[in-house]
Amino acid sequence: MFFVIADKMLSLYICTHTERDMRKEGQYAEVKNIVLLALPQVQLLDIAGPLDVFTAASRFLSSDSYDGGYHVYLVSGTSEKTICSGSGMPLLCSHTIYDIDFPIDTLLVAGTTLCVLDEISPDIYHYLQNIRSEVRRLGSVCVGAFVLAKAGLLDGKQVTTHWKFADTLQKSYPKLEVNVNPFFICDKPIYTSGGVSSGMDLALALLEEDFGKPLATEVARHLVLHLKRSGMQSQFGNALPEYEMMSPLTKDVRDLLKDKLGETITIEYIAESLNMSIRNFSRVFVKESGMxxxxxxxxxxxxxxxxxxxxxxxxxxxxxxKCGFSNSVSLSRVFLKNISISPAQYRKAFKTTE
Structure with a gap:
């Protein structure tokens, strides 16, 4: 019995110290340069969240007498080093896309407002296209996916973005496959994350990929986060796009039905109410709404x-x-199919208390 215990302790000692030796002398010893690319009106958490994950990891590694880790650079996507964030706080970047003088391991495009994307210089897209083959990983936080998509870097990839803008991304760039459910998606070498705080989920996943689950778990605990968050992004948003983003016909259908959901509704009724034939209505509606x-x-x-x-x-x-389902079982099936939780679980998670 003593020899069995001693043998297990020796094996644990060897594994632990072998991992440390690999960190110091092997493939993990190189510092990885991470670039967080900021555009005007950038969301602070899109920057601060991943930044805290990577810098916390480096602190833990250095406390273990390990020379590697991350060096994180905040880089401006404009010619100016000072970027005004969406909350009004100015951010001083160390570099711009015009003066980067170091090799990049991973580049993440932080999210901003969609209107800003129409105003930024085409240079940002040319820059991303040119460095694609030089970096190990390219990624985005929130609507940063729109920047990668416009640069043509997401074609044929499965990606995600903020649930609110997923339909817009899919319609704008039909060559992608947008999945609104996950908090982040890896379709190497592209990594995309969902809305805002999902950038931290992605950063933890990148950390785990680079240095293993024990370190990623340690960092997650330090930041009071779950290493892998339960649920999915779509639980936080609406099943349909925002009203303002709908086409005129889609808005008409929504307005027609919003007070009749508890009734029996047929496609014949909708088409007739809009003075359209069933065939023409179905064709145009699918084209405009995507469903x-x-x-x-x-x-x-x-x-x-x-x-x-x-x-x-x-x-x-x-x-x-009241919502037009035949019974609670039917309602539960729709919940499970769309957001992977039951109505009771949804109420427990999101019920507003007075």
Whole structure:
């Protein structure tokens, strides 16, 4: 028995010290240069979140007498080193895209407002295209995915972005496959993350990829984060795009149905109400909304059910009836299919308390 325990302790000692020796002498000894690319009106958390993950990892590594780690650079996507963030706080960058003088391991484009993307210099897209083959990983936080997409770097890739803008990204760049559910997606060498705080989920995943799960777990605990967050991004948003982003026909359908969701609704009724033939309505609606009318109706009912679960004390059975589902089982199936949790679990997570 003594020899068995001693043998296990020796094996643990060898594994632990071998990992440390590999860090000091092997493939992990090189410092990895991380670039966080900032554009005007950048969201602070898109920058600060990943920055804290990478710098915390470097501190832990240095405390273990390890010479490697990360060197994180905040780089301006303009010719000016000072960038004004979306919250009004100025950010002083160490470099701009015009004067980078060091090799880049990983570059992450931070999110900003969509209107800014139409105003930035084409140089940013040329820069990203030129360095694509020189970096090990390219990624984005939030709507930074739009920048990579416009540069032509996401074609054929599965990507994600903020749930609010996922449909816009898909329609604007049909060569991508946008999946709104995950907090981040790896389709090497491209890494994209969802809305705002998802940049920290992505940074932890990159850390785990570089230095292993123990260090990533240690950093996550230090920052009071889950290493792998449960749930999915789509649980936080609406099933349908924002009203302002819908086409005129899609808005008309939504306005027509919003107070009738508890009733039986047919495609014949919708087409007739809009003075269109069924065939023409179906064709035009799919083209403008990106989904069949029946799917749109289901998502409308799902959004209403989510709202009622959040703001009322109605039973799930009553909500199912008022939203046009045949019963609570049918409602649960739609919840599980779309956001992978039951109505009761959704209410527990998002119920508004007074």
């Amino acid at each position: 069949p009318p029946g799917k749109f109706l289901e998502k409308m009912r799902l959004d209403q059910a989510k709202n009622m679960l959040e703001y009322t004390d109605m039973s799930v059975d009553m909500i199912a009836d």
